Amino acid sequence: MNAIEVNNVSKSYGTVKALDDVSFTVGKGEVFGLIGPDGAGKTSMYRILCTLLLADSGTVAVDGFDAVRQMTDIRRRVGYMPGKFSLYEDLTVEENLQFFATLFGTTVEEGYDSIKAIYGQIERFKNRRAGALSGGMKQKLALSCALVHSPSVLFLDEPTTGVDPVSRKEFWDMLGTLKDRGITIVASTPYLDEVRRCERVAFLNQGKIRGIGTPDEILTRFADIFNPPGIDHAQGGEVKNENVIEVEHLVKAFGSFHAVDDISFTVKRGEIFGFLGANGAGKTTAMHMLTGLNQPTSGTGRVVGYDIRTEHEQIKKHIGYMSQRFSLYEDLTVAENIRLFGGIYGMDDKEIARKTDEMLERLQFADHKDTLVASLPLGWKQKLAFSVSIFHEPGVVFLDEPTGGVDPATRRQFWELIYEAAGRGITVFVTTHYMDEAEYCDRISIMVDGKIKAMGTPDELKQKYNQPDMDHVFTYLARQATRSSD
Amino acid sequence: MLRHLIRKEFLQIRRNPFLPKLILMFPIMIMCISPWVMNMEVKNVVVNVVDNDRSTRSQQIVHSIEASDYFIFGGQKPSYRAALAEIEHGKADMVLVIPHDFGKDIDRGEMPQVLIAANAVNGTKGGIGSAYLSQIVTSHVMPTKAAFQSKVSTLLLYNKHQNYKLYMIPALLAMVVMLMTGFLPTLNIVSEKEIGTIEQINVTPVSKWAFILSKLIPYWLIAFFVITVFLILAWLIYGIIPDGPIWLVYVLAMLLAMFFSSFGLIVSNYSDTMQQAVFVTWFFVMIIMLLSGLFTPTRSMPSWAYATTYVNPMSYFIEAVRTVFIRGGGLSSIWHQVLALLGIGSVMAVWAVVSYKKNS
Numbered sequence: 053m054n055a056i057e058v059n060n061v062s063k064s065y066g067t068v069k070a071l072d073d074v075s076f077t078v079g080k081g082e083v084f085g086l087i088g089p090d091g092a093g094k095t096s097m098y099r100i101l102c103t104l105l106l107a108d109s110g111t112v113a114v115d116g117f118d119a120v121r122q123m124t125d126i127r128r129r130v131g132y133m134p135g136k137f138s139l140y141e142d143l144t145v146e147e148n149l150q151f152f153a154t155l156f157g158t159t160v161e162e163g164y165d166s167i168k169a170i171y172g173q174i175e176r177f178k179n180r181r182a183g184a185l186s187g188g189m190k191q192k193l194a195l196s197c198a199l200v201h202s203p204s205v206l207f208l209d210e211p212t213t214g215v216d217p218v219s220r221k222e223f224w225d226m227l228g229t230l231k232d233r234g235i236t237i238v239a240s241t242p243y244l245d246e247v248r249r250c251e252r253v254a255f256l257n258q259g260k261i262r263g264i265g266t267p268d269e270i271l272t273r274f275a276d277i278f279n280p281p282g283i284d285h286a287q288g289g290e291v292k293n294e295n296v297i298e299v300e301h302l303v304k305a306f307g308s309f310h311a312v313d314d315i316s317f318t319v320k321r322g323e324i325f326g327f328l329g330a331n332g333a334g335k336t337t338a339m340h341m342l343t344g345l346n347q348p349t350s351g352t353g354r355v356v357g358y359d360i361r362t363e364h365e366q367i368k369k370h371i372g373y374m375s376q377r378f379s380l381y382e383d384l385t386v387a388e389n390i391r392l393f394g395g396i397y398g399m400d401d402k403e404i405a406r407k408t409d410e411m412l413e414r415l416q417f418a419d420h421k422d423t424l425v426a427s428l429p430l431g432w433k434q435k436l437a438f439s440v441s442i443f444h445e446p447g448v449v450f451l452d453e454p455t456g457g458v459d460p461a462t463r464r465q466f467w468e469l470i471y472e473a474a475g476r477g478i479t480v481f482v483t484t485h486y487m488d489e490a491e492y493c494d495r496i497s498i499m500v501d502g503k504i505k506a507m508g509t510p511d512e513l514k515q516k517y518n519q520p521d522m523d524h525v526f527t528y529l530a531r532q533a534t535r536s537s538d
Numbered sequence: 539m540l541r542h543l544i545r546k547e548f549l550q551i552r553r554n555p556f557l558p559k560l561i562l563m564f565p566i567m568i569m570c571i572s573p574w575v576m577n578m579e580v581k582n583v584v585v586n587v588v589d590n591d592r593s594t595r596s597q598q599i600v601h602s603i604e605a606s607d608y609f610i611f612g613g614q615k616p617s618y619r620a621a622l623a624e625i626e627h628g629k630a631d632m633v634l635v636i637p638h639d640f641g642k643d644i645d646r647g648e649m650p651q652v653l654i655a656a657n658a659v660n661g662t663k664g665g666i667g668s669a670y671l672s673q674i675v676t677s678h679v680m681p682t683k684a685a686f687q688s689k690v691s692t693l694l695l696y697n698k699h700q701n702y703k704l705y706m707i708p709a710l711l712a713m714v715v716m717l718m719t720g721f722l723p724t725l726n727i728v729s730e731k732e733i734g735t736i737e738q739i740n741v742t743p744v745s746k747w748a749f750i751l752s753k754l755i756p757y758w759l760i761a762f763f764v765i766t767v768f769l770i771l772a773w774l775i776y777g778i779i780p781d782g783p784i785w786l787v788y789v790l791a792m793l794l795a796m797f798f799s800s801f802g803l804i805v806s807n808y809s810d811t812m813q814q815a816v817f818v819t820w821f822f823v824m825i826i827m828l829l830s831g832l833f834t835p836t837r838s839m840p841s842w843a844y845a846t847t848y849v850n851p852m853s854y855f856i857e858a859v860r861t862v863f864i865r866g867g868g869l870s871s872i873w874h875q876v877l878a879l880l881g882i883g884s885v886m887a888v889w890a891v892v893s894y895k896k897n898s
Binding site for chain 2: 343344345346347364365368369371373375377379380381382383384388391392393394395396397398424450
């Protein structure tokens with residue numbers, strides 16, 4: 053018997069067709085990937101499968117139960133991990149787990165066997181608030197919460213977005229053990245290495261299933277989306293022998309905890325500098341000090357020639373910044389956002405108008421000038437946010453995980469923009485969890501437990517640690533971390 | 539730079555599906571409904587009468603009750619117990635028991651005892667109601683005493699008709715200013731914190747002042763608009779116009795706006811979530827309102843509570859705006875309230891700017 057049967061399901065929101073005649077089946081105990089770009093209809097599909105949303109037409113059966121008539125039966129049998137929110141940040145680890153157990157009318161003790169393998173890894177922190185956990189640990193907790201009532205089907209909607217490669221690997225290893233227990237898993241992910249760990253995948257685009265097959269079949273068939281040709285590195289700008297960022301012995305301590313623990317490095321003008329590290333390694337804290345949001349505890353630093361301690365307001369005039377939390381105003385249109393940020397940096401109206409047209413023309417986005425940002429797909433928002441952050445031609449642009457949650461083709465387009473900016477002489481300081489993006493950088497540093505463990509060009513690092521690619525280099529170094537598990 | 543930020547705020551307010559409606563409906567709703575309901579006059583007190591006498595005299599008393607604006611005649615009851623039962627069921631507020639031979643006793647020049655029992659759960663209603671009722675009874679029993687009382691002349695100053703609406707409208711003005719300039723900017727800033735856009739603003743060269751002013755100026759303008767609507771409605775619906783100079787009403791309202799918006803900014807600087815901000819603001823606003831003399835006279839508070847009115851901007855505002863509205867006072871009669879409001883407002887404004895940190 054199939055664990056999931058979806059027949060001719062359609063769903064529209066007003067005039068937008070989110071799902072259009074979707075059919076697929078998932079066998080019992082299978083690991084099934086539901087992949088596709090942002091806005092393809094994946095989340096709508098999950099919500100229909102979990103009986104949270106009613107399809108306009110078509111039938112859905114989960115574990116032999118009809119999604120419309122027998123929804124209480126289904127809800128008892130499925131575990132759902134939604135993309136963004138599934139934990140209460142103000143509750144402790146244990147309280148979160150107890151809460152979800154109670155929801156399903158069971159107790160943590162009763163469900164303990166089914167979560168032991170996963171929960172065991174975080175049980176030491178059971179009195180810590182969920183909000184204070186690192187990304188990888190939050191994910192393990194969320195998975196434990198979804199598993200506490202021993203579901204037979206598990207739905208995971210992009211569970212690993214914004215999570216570092218090492219934690220992601222551990223996460224998928226855990227999913228492997230669940231498969232051995234006969235649990236059916238439907239998961240979506242923007243990461244190719246994770247797509248390859250599914251047994252079969254369905255590629256969903258604009259509400260339609262474009263293909264179902266083994267990961268390799270799908271990835272080759274839609275290679276233009278999943279496997280775009282790499283970018284020629286020479287496109288980048290010329291690196292000048294002039295330091296734009298200089299940091300010496302920088303420390304940021306919160307009480308006795310050293311989030312950033314004595315780091316020193318320099319970035320040269322025109323360089324694309326990749327600032328890598330696992331979740332909680334201290335990347336964002338370091339970036340906040342460089343952008344003048346936080347004062348360092350000790351150490352010195354200069355950005356575009358200004359001291360980060362005393363001249364932070366000067367620095368702010370000469371840098372661009374794009375945060376991982378989305379940084380444009382969603383309730384303003386594209387043009388209004390550009391005008392706002394142009395105005396903030398003291399550009400006059402004429403210049404703003406001229407550069408706006410020029411920029412939108414270059415992005416082939418002129419038609420959407422008066423579209424509200426909220427209604428744009430994620431990939432476009434990110435490209436736009438980046439273009440706005442370099443609109444005033446800053447000396448350095450800081451990008452904090454700019455490409456979270458989008459497909460490889462969109463990420464590639466994003467990197468073309470980065471190269472273009474670097475070509476114009478803008479120094480790029482970027483953090484990312486995608487190791488293929490790390491290869492695009494001129495130079496990278498890898499942070500582990502608040503310290504910089506390695507620094508150099510991608511090739512140098514691969515050679516030094518004798519690893520085939522950046523993914524392995526990162527995993528090799530990040531596994532030495534002691535902090536994320538203390 | 540400030541121009542761009544203010545334009546952004548107005549665009550966001552306009553796009554908000556709810557705010558423009560609130561801004562328009564709020565003064566209208568408050569003005570049309572509140573003056574009628576926020577009323578401390580005692581009226582429509584239901585009186586049951588137990589008439590054991592059934593004489594002409596007692597009938598006259600009953601007729602006076604029926605004729606009064608303040609009372610509703612609840613009916614004749616056979617016994618005190620039956621009348622009391624109605625009070626217990628909440629159907630009546632007071633009982634008047636007229637004894638046997640009431641009429642005869644009066645004619646003989648004796649002093650018959652009349653019982654008035656009042657439900658004093660609502661103290662004001664019970665107290666004032668029984669005072670009115672005993673006045674009616676007295677005027678029948680001892681016309682001479684009543685005549686003597688009418689010789690004592692009471693001169694009501696300023697609010698000659700004791701119009702409660704005239705007293706409440708300035709207080710409602712304070713509430714509108716508080717909501718528009720205290721709550722709205724606070725929630726706006728905290729929601730930028732929650733969404734994360736404030737981080738983006740903090741890494742730009744926008745100065746503290748520009749950011750704060752860009753949050754306040756739109757709401758000040760809105761408050762200005764709302765006050766104008768408010769005053770026009772007061773004139774249209776109730777025919778009430780300030781006796782004193784109208785510009786003073788605006789000056790006072792803007793000073794109060796300065797206090798509340800600074801207060802809101804301070805709260806938003808220390809809160810990370812909407813829940814926290816709303817709760818903290820509400821907590822202080824309740825205290826400020828209750829201790830301000832908005833609804834109750836401050837002089838009748840215990841002395842320690844009265845002492846707090848010296849630092850309560852709301853009580854200065856209420857006092858000053860009532861002076862202007864009702865007594866027609868000019869700047870000369872309220873200058874010390876104006877100075878106090880300016881002083882408290884400035885302290886809060888400085889605190890608000892200092893506590894906003896672009897770099898921590």
